[in-house]
Amino acid sequence: MVSRKRVFDLLRTINSASCQCPAHGYRGNFQVSNATPDKDYAFEIKCSTVRYGLGVTREVGLDLVNLQAKNVCIMTDANLVNLSPVKAVLDSLTKNGINYKVYDKVRVEPTDTSFKDAIKFAKEGSFDSFVAVGGGSVMDTCKAANLYYCDPDADFLDYVNAPVGKGKAVDVQLKPMIAIPTTSGTGSETTGVSIFDYEEIHAKTGISHGALRPILALIDPLHTLTLPEKVSNYAGFDIFCHALESFTAIPYTERGPAPPNPALRPAYQGSNPISDVWARFCLQLLEKYFARAVYRADDLEARSNMHLAATMAGVGIGNAGVHLCHGLAYPIAGNVKSFVPQDYGSSPIIPHGLSVVVTAPAVFRFTGASDPDKHLEAASLLGKDISNKRRDDAGKVLADTILLYMDVMKIENGLSGLGYARDDIPDLVKGALPQKRLLNIAPLPQSEEDLSRLLEDSLTIY
Template identity: 30%
Template sequence: MAAAHGDTRHRRRVGNAPVSAPFGILRLPSDVRFGAGTRADVPALVASLGERVFVVTDAFLATTPQFGELLTTITSGCRDIQVYSDIPAELPIDAVHRAADAAANFDPTVVVGYGGGSALDAAKLVALLCARGGVLPDYYGENAVAGPVLPLIAIPTTAGTGSEVTPVAVVSDPDRELKVGISSPYLVPRIAVVDPELTIAAPRGVTTYAGIDALVHAIESLTARPLERTAGVLPVFVGRNVLTDPLALEAVTLIHRALPRVVDDPNDIDGRIDMSRGSLLAGMAFGAAGTHLSHAIQYPIGAITHTPHGMGTGTLLPYVMQACVHAVPDRLASIADAMGIPPSVDIASHAQAAVDEIAALCARVGLPVSLRELGVVEADIGRIVDLTLRVTRLIAIAPIPADRSAIEQIVRAAILGDRGMLRHPRSDKQTVDEATVAL
């Protein structure tokens, strides 16, 4: 079983000849610092990149002692510094343009992002607009950034988004019904500094929703369908591969054991260290592999219900995994192994045990067990499906055919809170045979 779980070979195309060979890709900062107290490295790192520093954070974090201490140490080593803290949640496009205008007037040589996903994404986009000009819609989609952006140091204060190491930033555009992604390898920060001590002050809800979203990143990286590789520019998300798999599996192990601990006890420093490392590794993995259906379906649900992103992806995760059991049982079985679940009688049972354990974990940390608890009703299904189908870069790497029928079944089951609706009728033998053919 272990050999089957770890086999990540898949068919790809080089020129005109399809071959079977392992393929891997990672896109990462040039310098990643992890560990309690690593924020002490920031002043020297900033000084190595420039003397005019534009710091992006949010209004609450700007008032915290930790930020004040960090700002003091940065200021002692640079010629000029400006703090911009008008960064709201969900990151509206106008807020980013205002931040970029302020940065352009300051003319920075380096940008520092400090905070959760919104602050780090805003910092990425400020670095982009300062270097390349234009407005954000010029860069919507994949690979629309023509060259390097300003040097960026990303310092997360939550364990969840992984934005400090990813090539993606997401904004809310009032002209569109969904959040919009800007994806480019040029958006990967130059330096990431991940200090678990900065996450201790996060409220329980932030800890829960960010933490479960990190687990979703890891699991969807492991189960994302590998795209056929062709000559030319690769998409930003290429699906699971031999370099992202080990990172994602370690992230599953860390987050599975640590998330309940930090939800129960915010001051559990060992748990905070595990969560920050798990979130970092999951970000490294999904920055290349990508995420799929939990994220794609959450985008319209978030727009309809105005609920936190992690709440939505975490609520959806057991249902998406259930829908994928028949397609990637080996992948889900490897997740069961990573969580320490004892071996089962066969691979299909082991895969199902992973789904059941994730559902139990989500309930354990207080996530809703159905979309109905988020305010979604069956009358919303058609609109949710229509909007999900527009998130093409994510549904392209779903491990199952993500057509209208499949998405509707997942959403309906999640509204009713019934994973049994998604159990596949085919036999275990057929499931294993098909999984073997797919690899």
């Protein structure tokens, strides 16, 4: 029989010889307070299951069989319904004997009115699952249709982000949704976010809750081969800004207060080491493939990598968040006058990626001082030689790098190129101010005057 003292001696020896790293070296010295800290101390990473592969759409029918789906709501838009991505989905469902109905009236850059039309369609069916085949407009519309289908008595504004709506947490069980992105841009396939233009305020807002996140995303690069040049271009700048904004967002330890309940930790938590990995990887892919993907429609390697980059950046923003470019973009898109972009139909719209990137040079000149090293690193990942650059110039260095990309991609010359003038700036600021969820994620606080100056600096950019 070994003595009690001998056992304790042995345990002490094992303990002192064991790993001292933070992961294994815990000695029971830390005190976790019960009080809610002013600043957050934790972050979490959530993501849809993503499956990537050339032609992987052919598996969707079997995925639905595995889910025991019997009646599926397919959502897409009027253009895509005639193209190969939707055909591939329908073939797979037919082959696997799954019943479905197709809603093909999704509006490009959806509004509350177009959301409500899709919700009505969903409520008229008795669906047990949803499949979105399309870009961000389709995926976001499908998320909203699923939500209000599952909570039929909810008022539309109940779930819309505060202060525009009531920002109610989702406590109903949603039906499984599979997302099949056909643009390389939004990353909506990985996020619990659904964005629409709220016509009453001429600005975008959204619904943001983890319950909206698709259970599965099928990332099939084959779908990118039909992408028109401008869609590839503007959606690519959405990826670009997702990566830059999530990388430069306020660190999660600076965002506060910590939530009193982990279920209340916001989706947009601030930059963190895991989101940074996605952002860095994504910036490298953009440096290598962005221009090739835009200008060479048959460059499968470039387009496949952009498709991957979009999902990667989606994981980054879905957890770290985006800030000023997106906050300012929402009224820029919402107040559109007569700008009709090529490849997006005949209605005046400012495609999301364009509305976002147009202020990017001004935004990053402004945020550069918050973390010069990260701004320089981002410029370097995008291909800029930063060896002789001063930390004081970090914002300008990144802004100049962004401008080079915008020039190569023939982006319009600032807000004036999109139909705006100096007189419009007060309205744009008014539309940006309610975007607290985004503005709070910026690495520097901003006054109304700051927002106004960022927009003025974006009137002409070259």
